[in-house]
Amino acid sequence: MQPASRPPTLPPIAGSLPLHNAAHTPLAASDIGKYRLLERVHACWLAGHRDGQPPARLDPLELPPSVLPYVMLLRLDDDARLTVTLAGSFVCALHGSELRGFSTDDFFAPEQAASVVEAAREVARDNQPGLASRRYVALSRRSWSYVRLLLPLAPDAEGRLRFFKVLDPESLEGSDQYAWVSRKT
Numbered sequence: 001m002q003p004a005s006r007p008p009t010l011p012p013i014a015g016s017l018p019l020h021n022a023a024h025t026p027l028a029a030s031d032i033g034k035y036r037l038l039e040r041v042h043a044c045w046l047a048g049h050r051d052g053q054p055p056a057r058l059d060p061l062e063l064p065p066s067v068l069p070y071v072m073l074l075r076l077d078d079d080a081r082l083t084v085t086l087a088g089s090f091v092c093a094l095h096g097s098e099l100r101g102f103s104t105d106d107f108f109a110p111e112q113a114a115s116v117v118e119a120a121r122e123v124a125r126d127n128q129p130g131l132a133s134r135r136y137v138a139l140s141r142r143s144w145s146y147v148r149l150l151l152p153l154a155p156d157a158e159g160r161l162r163f164f165k166v167l168d169p170e171s172l173e174g175s176d177q178y179a180w181v182s183r184k185t
Helices: 029-034 036-047 065-070 089-095 110-126 176-180
Strands: 019-026 071-077 081-087 130-138 143-153 162-167
Touching: 019 110, 029 036, 029 130, 036 065, 036 143, 036 162, 065 071, 065 089, 065 162, 071 110, 081 110, 110 130, 110 143, 110 162
Parallel strands: none
Antiparallel strands: 019 130, 071 081, 071 162, 130 143, 143 162
């Protein structure tokens, strides 16, 4: 289901888009201890489980306050795209606009979008967190990367899969655009 008024296409990220290449590297779940902030978010997610089912939401008051700028809530639409339903201030500032209503189709080439969606489906199917390293190379040959945690949430009232995504600020690399980022966790 598309938003009634779809936002315009995203502007380039200060010379970083369009993407020339993107890489998704799954990390072992046991590696989460290397990322303190992600580990704390994961603990909140685990605490919300009931009868083996993921929580419907994570309470922002229970999360470390420093995580909020790096959060995205995502929904799987038409089994083909992840749509942003909420994005933290860092993510929006990085992209230069409010991201609500944008989808993987707006950020990635078709084959890369399909890869991102498939990773989310695996997280939902396994009801397990997805820890991964993401690396992007822009056409300008500048690269940037981060580690992200993707957590399945309970489906919405319409049965659509939902996800809580958070970037680890300490893992952000490769772009001078991150110089203003507070990396305190």
